[in-house]
Amino acid sequence: MEKCIEVRWxxxxxxxxxxxxxxxxxxxxxGGKNIQAFPEYGPERMGAPIQAFTRISSAPxxxxxxxxxxxxxxxxxxxxxxxxxxxxxxxxxxVILINTLDDPADVRKKLGTKKGxxxxxxxxxxxxxxxxxxxxxxxxxxxxxxxxxxxxxxxTTDYFTESFxxxxxxxxxxxxxxxxKRAYKEVRGE
Amino acid sequence: MKNISKxxxxxxxxxxxxxxxxxxxxxxxxxxxxITPQTAIVQDFSQFVADGAVDSxxxxxxxxxxxxxxxxxxxxxxxxxxxxxxxQGLALMHEMLYxxxxxxxxxxxxxxxxxxxxxxxxxxxxxxSMGARDTGWIQxxxxxxxxxxxxxxxxxxxxxxxxVLLPVMVNLDGFIISHGxxxxxxxxxxxxxxxxxxxxxxxxxxxxxxxxxYGPFDGLGGYFMEHKKNQADAMERAxxxxxxxxxxxxxxxxxxxxxxxxYLLDDAEIAIVTLNSSAGTTKHxxxxxxxxxxxxGLLKLRVFRPFPAKELAEALKHLKAVxxxxxxxxxxxxxxxxxxxQTALFNLETRPKVINFIYGLGGRxxxxxxxxxxxxxxxxxxKTGKIKKTLGYLGLKEVEVLV
Numbered sequence: 001m002e003k004c005i006e007v008r009w010x011x012x013x014x015x016x017x018x019x020x021x022x023x024x025x026x027x028x029x030x031g032g033k034n035i036q037a038f039p040e041y042g043p044e045r046m047g048a049p050i051q052a053f054t055r056i057s058s059a060p061x062x063x064x065x066x067x068x069x070x071x072x073x074x075x076x077x078x079x080x081x082x083x084x085x086x087x088x089x090x091x092x093x094x095v096i097l098i099n100t101l102d103d104p105a106d107v108r109k110k111l112g113t114k115k116g117x118x119x120x121x122x123x124x125x126x127x128x129x130x131x132x133x134x135x136x137x138x139x140x141x142x143x144x145x146x147x148x149x150x151x152x153x154x155x156t157t158d159y160f161t162e163s164f165x166x167x168x169x170x171x172x173x174x175x176x177x178x179x180x181k182r183a184y185k186e187v188r189g190e
Numbered sequence: 191m192k193n194i195s196k197x198x199x200x201x202x203x204x205x206x207x208x209x210x211x212x213x214x215x216x217x218x219x220x221x222x223x224x225i226t227p228q229t230a231i232v233q234d235f236s237q238f239v240a241d242g243a244v245d246s247x248x249x250x251x252x253x254x255x256x257x258x259x260x261x262x263x264x265x266x267x268x269x270x271x272x273x274x275x276x277x278q279g280l281a282l283m284h285e286m287l288y289x290x291x292x293x294x295x296x297x298x299x300x301x302x303x304x305x306x307x308x309x310x311x312x313x314x315x316x317x318x319s320m321g322a323r324d325t326g327w328i329q330x331x332x333x334x335x336x337x338x339x340x341x342x343x344x345x346x347x348x349x350x351x352x353x354v355l356l357p358v359m360v361n362l363d364g365f366i367i368s369h370g371x372x373x374x375x376x377x378x379x380x381x382x383x384x385x386x387x388x389x390x391x392x393x394x395x396x397x398x399x400x401x402x403x404y405g406p407f408d409g410l411g412g413y414f415m416e417h418k419k420n421q422a423d424a425m426e427r428a429x430x431x432x433x434x435x436x437x438x439x440x441x442x443x444x445x446x447x448x449x450x451x452x453y454l455l456d457d458a459e460i461a462i463v464t465l466n467s468s469a470g471t472t473k474h475x476x477x478x479x480x481x482x483x484x485x486x487g488l489l490k491l492r493v494f495r496p497f498p499a500k501e502l503a504e505a506l507k508h509l510k511a512v513x514x515x516x517x518x519x520x521x522x523x524x525x526x527x528x529x530x531x532q533t534a535l536f537n538l539e540t541r542p543k544v545i546n547f548i549y550g551l552g553g554r555x556x557x558x559x560x561x562x563x564x565x566x567x568x569x570x571x572x573k574t575g576k577i578k579k580t581l582g583y584l585g586l587k588e589v590e591v592l593v
Contacts, residue, residue: 022201022371025201025371026201029199029200029201029373034372034373035201035371035372035373036370036371036372037201037370037371037372038366038369038370038371039369041313041365041369041553061372062333062334062470062471062473062474063470063471063474063558064333064334064363064366064367064370064467064468064470064471064556065471065555065556065557065558066555066557068557068558
């Protein structure tokens with residue numbers, strides 16, 4: 001069986017976790033992969049904890065249930081660490097990427113797990129600098145691309161520009177691409 | 191990236207894929223009433239109308255009872271007609287479903303499977319379409335977005351074939367498929383257009399030179415029973431037409447369809463029979479169990495009405511034990527799909543033991559764990575040759591019951 005990479009996204013309603021899950025899938029599809037992206041279908045409201053999922057695989061994906069043992073966990077909001085067990089089911093060689101000012105070592109203490117590799121990036125500050133809004137999803141994608149190598153940085157920024165050129169102004173497009181690139185550079189591991 | 195856009199490989203939701211198929215079919219009339227989780231289909235279609243991408247008359251109505259009524263009127267007039275619904279919507283149009291089928295009107299309707307109240311629930315199960323089993327509609331089921339797209343296109347050819355002239359319902363799982371994004375391949379517009387052709391209505395109301403009556407009284411001295419027998423015969427003839435449409439569809443898509451899909455079934459000793467997205471998750475578990483050396487397989491049913499009893503019995507007869515998964519309840523007896531499968535197998539000289547699992551009601555997850563549990567129980571039945579319990583539940587929580 002070909003390995004299927006499973007990503008679980010944790011965020012709060014309005015932070016763009018679902019959009020990020022879809023965007024990653026779209027980028028991987030453009031690179032010829034098989035993909036799935038879907039949110040956890042609960043009550044969706046601004047600020048409430050939400051989850052979303054992405055699957056990426058070279059082989060066709062036939063599994064239609066939520067991700068239980070993610071290879072990658074992405075946390076868009078560090079306040080979730082106190083209320084959601086974000087490392088739940090994380091595979092042994094997994095990656096957990098968190099939007100925070102803290103060092104990976106400090107975050108690991110909070111997580112209370114020895115599993116996986118912890119990475120951190122200050123995505124909120126990057127978003128404020130580049131977009132003027134604290135929406136951390138695009139910088140988190142930049143950091144994810146760096147840490148996992150699932151897709152290349154060039155493909156990601158190209159796909160972003162292609163996908164959103166009708167929706168966003170040139171300035172916002174540029175800001176997002178800058179956010180992706182900065183997070184790619186600034187993400188820190190253990 | 192450039193090659194992909196030429197092949198039209200897209201990331202789409204199930205609803206998006208169905209809406210795309212509808213756009214390519216370009217029906218004369220699209221009747222719309224929103225209901226979760228189907229709404230995105232008619233919403234996308236309203237955009238196609240606004241953009242001038244289709245020529246359809248877009249009719250908005252005040253309920254699903256009216257939407258099916260509008261479909262019936264437009265279809266009898268001679269138009270190619272589509273609508274889409276879910277759950278309570280399908281239930282509300284129930285009496286009109288019989289009138290569509292009894293009047294032999296080839297209406298096409300995607301139904302995004304969702305539970306029925308009470309309690310209120312918007313998530314997937316098959317209570318809605320199972321409740322419409324005897325309405326005289328052809329029922330197709332789809333594992334994923336690709337199959338929902340492919341079935342919608344094939345439905346036109348099946349429904350409008352003069353040997354059939356019956357409405358077709360295309361089912362896909364609510365949220366799991368309707369709202370999940372996955373990879374699908376869309377066929378070129380011109381190929382779909384030529385595949386579905388133009389509707390050549392038989393005795394349309396608008397042919398004023400040859401006046402006809404639809405739906406008149408047909409009482410004791412009339413031919414009601416003969417009409418019904420005729421309608422049942424049309425459903426029988428649909429079997430060949432479904433296979434012919436599938437064969438022609440393979441030529442434009444490269445994708446093959448039949449009454450059902452067999453997955454590693456030939457050399458299996460135990461197997462699951464199921465509908466829609468749970469088949470995909472079951473395949474994944476079959477791959478894992480096969481790697482452990484276990485002889486497990488799957489039969490995923492695509493055509494529920496007409497029910498392919500003979501072919502299904504032939505495909506299952508060599509097995510030791512079969513588990514039928516039902517995402518619907520028939521309180522007071524076994525699940526609806528189980529009843530059909532058991533009936534199909536009954537007259538075989540030797541037949542597998544058959545058990546029934548109810549799963550996934552109201553969107554309860556059917557995970558790898560549930561699929562494994564079903565196979566574990568099957569292994570016990572195959573080994574001992576005995577059934578401890580015919581009907582079981584997968585993924586049920588332990589709760590204290592008050593009444």
